[in-house]
Each structure stands twice: as structure tokens, then as C-alpha cells.
Amino acid sequence: MSGSQTKNAALTTALAFHYQVLIGLEKCFSLEEGQSVWFEKDGDVSLISPGSLASTQTEVKDYAAPLTDHHENLWKTIKNWLAPEFNHTQYDVLVLHTTQAFGATTRLKEWNSQSAGQRLQVLKDIFFSRPEDERNAEKPSDVIKLQKAVMEADEALLRSILHKVTLITEAESAEEIGRRIIKMLKGIPNNNLHKYFEGLIGFVYAQANQQSWSIKHQEFSAKCEELTALLCKKEFTFPVFSGYEASEPEVELHQDRPFVQKIAEIEHHQMIPDAVGNWLELQNSLIEELDESALYKDKTIAYQNQLVKKYKLAYSSAQLEASDVIKSSKLIYNKTIGEQPLNMGNDIPPLEYKNGLIHDAMDDEERDIKWKVEP
Numbered sequence: 001m002s003g004s005q006t007k008n009a010a011l012t013t014a015l016a017f018h019y020q021v022l023i024g025l026e027k028c029f030s031l032e033e034g035q036s037v038w039f040e041k042d043g044d045v046s047l048i049s050p051g052s053l054a055s056t057q058t059e060v061k062d063y064a065a066p067l068t069d070h071h072e073n074l075w076k077t078i079k080n081w082l083a084p085e086f087n088h089t090q091y092d093v094l095v096l097h098t099t100q101a102f103g104a105t106t107r108l109k110e111w112n113s114q115s116a117g118q119r120l121q122v123l124k125d126i127f128f129s130r131p132e133d134e135r136n137a138e139k140p141s142d143v144i145k146l147q148k149a150v151m152e153a154d155e156a157l158l159r160s161i162l163h164k165v166t167l168i169t170e171a172e173s174a175e176e177i178g179r180r181i182i183k184m185l186k187g188i189p190n191n192n193l194h195k196y197f198e199g200l201i202g203f204v205y206a207q208a209n210q211q212s213w214s215i216k217h218q219e220f221s222a223k224c225e226e227l228t229a230l231l232c233k234k235e236f237t238f239p240v241f242s243g244y245e246a247s248e249p250e251v252e253l254h255q256d257r258p259f260v261q262k263i264a265e266i267e268h269h270q271m272i273p274d275a276v277g278n279w280l281e282l283q284n285s286l287i288e289e290l291d292e293s294a295l296y297k298d299k300t301i302a303y304q305n306q307l308v309k310k311y312k313l314a315y316s317s318a319q320l321e322a323s324d325v326i327k328s329s330k331l332i333y334n335k336t337i338g339e340q341p342l343n344m345g346n347d348i349p350p351l352e353y354k355n356g357l358i359h360d361a362m363d364d365e366e367r368d369i370k371w372k373v374e375p
Helices: 008-028 072-082 116-128 142-151 155-164 174-184 190-206 217-231 248-253 258-265 269-287 293-321 325-338 351-363
Strands: 036-039 045-048 056-061 093-098 165-168 214-216
Touching: 008 036, 008 045, 008 056, 008 174, 008 190, 056 072, 072 093, 072 142, 072 155, 072 165, 093 155, 116 142, 116 155, 155 165, 174 190, 190 217, 214 217, 248 269, 258 269, 258 351, 269 293, 269 325, 269 351, 293 325, 293 351, 325 351
Parallel strands: 056 093, 093 165
Antiparallel strands: 036 045, 036 214, 045 056
16 A cells, blocks of 8 residues: 555545535524525535525535635636526525635625625626636636626526625634534533534434435434433543552651541551552542543542441441451451442442542541541
């Protein structure tokens, strides 16, 4: 195989087509009852409406070059709208949607505020600004062919078309449109927004078949409801816990904390570096700026309460069985710290998270819990 890059022409075509799909997808969010978005029906994107609602035909262009007087995008689009097979009467608005900015000297800048007659005059001025020998050349350029086709069209039909034409220039890039669509998604946690967006993109492509490609209001609403039900719940993920062992300076720094004193009280000194490390990891995780920080803190408080309740029951049992205070205390410490964490919903927390919470509870004097088993 030669190279690792996609052929430029194919990639450019694919990206331009995807841009068109994004334009159509964005229109789906404004659909009302009975409306539908069509691709490749009478052009790139069509918004079809029943009754008194407006229908719109949009030609989509993703170009870097400026939109000048003689750029083919304008002339080719108008020529296509003049074609006999295009029934302009079913559309209230005809849109040329392009990423292009107006050229510095173009006569098109006031287009959207002009009447059909003024627009026609602009096209005439542009066309007849060309030298006569260019306009009447035996082999004219492709752009001149387009211009002649437009200018030689039935004037009444041309005026009817021009009356409906709106130019949208300097339109957002595909990335910007994607970000704007994502902002439309309400009630979806941040970590699920891209899944929702990708689900909508896949849905739009899946509606194409050999006969037509359309998205009806009811179908789009149903898909949105499905994705919302699936993705409205936050997928909770824990910060990374590495099983950090505190250094001698860190142990010394925290040696007067209640949770450290309670371990020293049962003469389990070799466990203190791990305990301080777990406690430090927990504290650090609680101050990290996570997407789900608020949820993490709420879940942590509830989980710690569960652990304390479970520990109090184990401590009560240890009191009943105690014969040697230090031995019994070390046994309950080892058992508690070595136990696998309780599930948190569908998740099993890291062992270090669980142990950090136990040490944190021991550090809270109001909880009145300790390792030393006193009968």
C-alpha cells in the first residue's frame, strides 16, 4: 500500500457533503408539526412545510475563496434554480449558504436588502462589465457560460427567483456548527453530549435510501427522546487512585492528626505511611476540578456514611470477641482496610478511595469512632 493519506479530492468531497448534513441536522431542531428536512431533493437541503408555513431550499457551499462578482457559486446556483425541472413555486425562500466572505469589491454586499429589480440590475452590471469579446467568445469560460444562461433566461422567471434569494455568507465551519448543535442539547451531562451528537449524525445518515432521504418532525423528535432517555444520566467515573504511600516528611507533617494518632494508639505504626497516603489521595481528589465534581462529592459523603455504619457494626462484634485489646484492634484494622469496597451503584470504587474515606472518618472527632477495641 502506498502512503497513509486519503486522496485529497475524495476527502474534500466527503467533508463538503458532511458539512451539508450538519446544516440539515441543525434545521431539524426547528422543525414544526408536519415539516420535514430533505437532502438531495431539489438541491442540497430542503425544508418542506405544509400549509402556510414557509418552505426553504438551501444550497450549501464550504469554500475558502471569497464570494466575488464572478464566482461560480452564485451564478451556478441561480442557474440551477432557473432549470425547468426545479419547481421554485413550492419554496418561499431560496438560500445560498456559504462559508465564503464577500470579496472586497463585490457588488453583492447589499443583496439581502435589495428588491428583485435591484438584484437583477446588479447581475446585469456584473455581466456587462465584462469586455464584449469575452462575453461573445467562441469558447467562453465556464463562468461566462453560467452567466449567459442566467442573463438569457425569461426575465419574469428570473425576477421571481431573485425575489426569493437570500445570501448567507461567512457561515460557520463544520466544527462551529457541531459545537452550536451540542449547545442545543439540554439536560444532557457534559460527558454524554458527544455521544448524543454522534447519535443524531448517525440517525440522519441512516434515513437515506435509494428513493429518498428525509427526516420528518415526528421521527426526529422520537430520536431525540430516545437519546435523551439513554444519555440523560451521568456516567460517573472516579478520579485515578494510585495507592500512594506517604513520604517520611508527609507522615511527620500529619502525625498529629486524629486518624494517625488512632493508628499509633494500637501500635500499628508500619501502617501509617499507607494510611496517610490514602487519606492524601482522597483529599486531593475532592479538590480536583472534575466535570462531575459536585456529583462526586455528594456520592462520597453518602458512601462514607455507609462505610461508617458498616464499621460500627464490625467494631461492636470485635468488642464482644475481644480478649487482647491491641491484637483485636489490629485485627479489625487489617480486616477493614483489606476488605473489598462496597459497590457504589454499578461501580466498584478503588480500594484506596474506600480506605481514604475510613481514615477521613477517623479524623472526624464528631463521629467518635476509633480502632482501639475496648470491651
